[in-house]
Amino acid sequence: MDHSTITVLQAASHILNEKRPDRRSVEVVTAYADVNLPGTETLPLDELATVVALKLMGIEGDPTKGQSR
Numbered sequence: 001m002d003h004s005t006i007t008v009l010q011a012a013s014h015i016l017n018e019k020r021p022d023r024r025s026v027e028v029v030t031a032y033a034d035v036n037l038p039g040t041e042t043l044p045l046d047e048l049a050t051v052v053a054l055k056l057m058g059i060e061g062d063p064t065k066g067q068s069r
Helices: 003-017 023-036 045-056
Strands: none
Touching: 003 023, 003 045, 023 045
16 A cells, blocks of 8 residues: 555544544545545545545445445
8 A cells, every 4th residue: 555545544534533624634535536536526524535445445336326346
C-alpha cells in the first residue's frame, strides 16, 4: 500500500470515528471521490468515507445500491 492510499484511508477513518472531523480529512476524502468515484457527490460524508475506504481495500460496489461486487 502506497503512502497516498494510506493517507486517504486515514482520512476516511478519521471521518468515521470523529464527531467533528477536521477539514483536511474531509478535503482528502472528497477529492479522492471526485476523481475516482463518480456519482457519489450526493452521499452524506460518513457514507462517502465508507465507500472510499471500501474501494481502497478492494471491496467495490455501487454506492447508490449498497451492494458489493
